[in-house]
């Protein structure tokens with residue numbers, strides 16, 4: 001059993017994730033407030049110290065006054081920094097928790113999509129894209145949670161302090177940061193456009209470089225090297241021009257925005273000095289003047305981070321919109337005791353819509369613990385037979401499991417009863433651990449041992465946290481197959497259909513994995529589709545398929561009654577081993 005979607009009322013609403021994490025967010029709020037209010041102490045102390053320095057020089061205060069101020073300043077800054085550390089720690093924890101919860105829900109929803117849907121969309125791709133979207137979405141939530149304090153609260157606090165000292169001067173100089181936003185917003189188009197052109201040119205140059213490298217010999221042999229070189233030079237020079245343009249816009253504009261945002265300093269210098277001289281709107285001493293100036297400088301620096309916040313939120317919204325339809329409260333189908341039972345096939349025939357019969361009249365009975373080996377020549381319909389249990393297309397005859405007709409079960413009931421491992425391992429761009437556990441909270445070690453992958457994973461630099469790439473691209477074929485088998489065993493069902501899970505394994509590994517399978521799936525019915533036959537003597541039943549004809553029985557009886565099976569078995573090394 002898993003602890004899934006605990007505390008997530010409506011997983012398709014982003015607020016639910018914030019609500020579920022309220023204790024962590026409470027700590028974030030408290031430490032965030034301490035940190036941000038504490039930040040005000042910086043300018044305040046700086047002002048006080050400047051004032052004290054003037055007093056010390058004018059002999060109105062002693063060195064001990066300054067020392068007391070400095071010590072209080074250091075202590076306050078230390079407290080503020082500790083609060084900042086705690087806040088960041090808990091924001092990270094919030095993000096990790098939400099990421100895990102979202103992925104659990106996502107995995108659960110993807111696992112229950114029909115095999116056809118997944119195949120159409122490319123299961124590995126769907127998962128990889130959705131996982132990246134979850135990461136972006138959570139990153140946006142994390143930035144929002146961080147920035148709401150680091151930027152939002154800090155801005156309010158600084159603005160409050162400025163208004164407190166001199167509201168007219170505050171309003172006047174606070175006009176400039178919004179002007180810098182507006183200018184930045186107006187210029188965004190140019191920056192994005194030149195950036196996009198640069199990326200495009202960079203892609204073209206990479207393609208041209210690769211082309212020259214891969215086809216170097218061909219170009220030389222056919223004497224078109226010079227021509228290719230000239231074309232390459234053209235790509236290179238247009239890339240350089242685009243890079244310079246993009247860099248000019250992206251690197252020169254931020255200082256301009258900063259200057260606009262800081263323009264209020266000129267007003268502070270003019271009107272603040274008048275205040276200090278006693279001829280302005282308010283009366284400032286040196287401390288108040290310094291505090292005001294320092295506060296405004298920080299406000300204007302902070303205000304530039306507001307753009308970061310908007311960008312993060314916008315990106316998160318886009319990702320959320322894409323994954324929202326998948327974020328449904330569909331708990332993983334659990335294997336129920338009462339679901340275990342006998343599998344009975346009675347006169348089952350199958351043809352794809354509009355096509356001829358792939359196999360006909362299969363009848364058999366199987367008890368939990370039995371392994372049924374399905375084989376036959378290439379293209380005989382093994383995979384089709386395996387997929388019949390997924391009920392993507394209607395079959396003729398009857399297949400009952402635990403007394404219930406398979407095609408009358410709901411999707412969720414069926415996926416709770418039938419586990420399926422297809423030809424394609426369907427791995428997604430996540431860690432080995434996540435590819436197996438799909439959000440479950442347990443140790444994947446025993447499963448990796450069962451599929452003889454533990455040692456290899458241990459030797460990888462990141463171990464179980466190695467990211468395998470989309471479709472398991474960074475693994476060998478055999479590793480990918482075993483990883484997918486580990487996942488299937490992690491989500492064991494009463495009936496397990498495994499389509500050639502050992503095809504990329506050597507004989508010795510296959511034997512070991514088969515032994516583990518027998519042990520781990522001792523209470524399931526396993527339907528094992530395979531080309532290789534040397535393990536077939538260990539099967540409880542054998543199904544041999546050829547040209548629509550199906551022969552069932554024990555290995556010995558099929559061997560005796562079916563010359564084609566005998567021939568196939570004899571041709572394989574396993575036959576000789578016997």
Ligand SMILES: Nc1ncnc2c1ncn2[C@@H]1O[C@H](COP(=O)(O)OP(=O)(O)OP(=O)(O)O)[C@@H](O)[C@H]1O
Nearest residue numbers: 352353355358376377378379380381382383384385
């Ligand atoms: N979705 C489909 N629609 C129509 N025909 C299909 C479909 N899938 C498979 N077939 C056909 O069904 C027949 C059996 O294919 P299947 O993949 O089940 O055989 P197989 O024994 O698993 O093949 P292999 O030995 O290559 O693994 C083939 O003639 C194939 O063209």
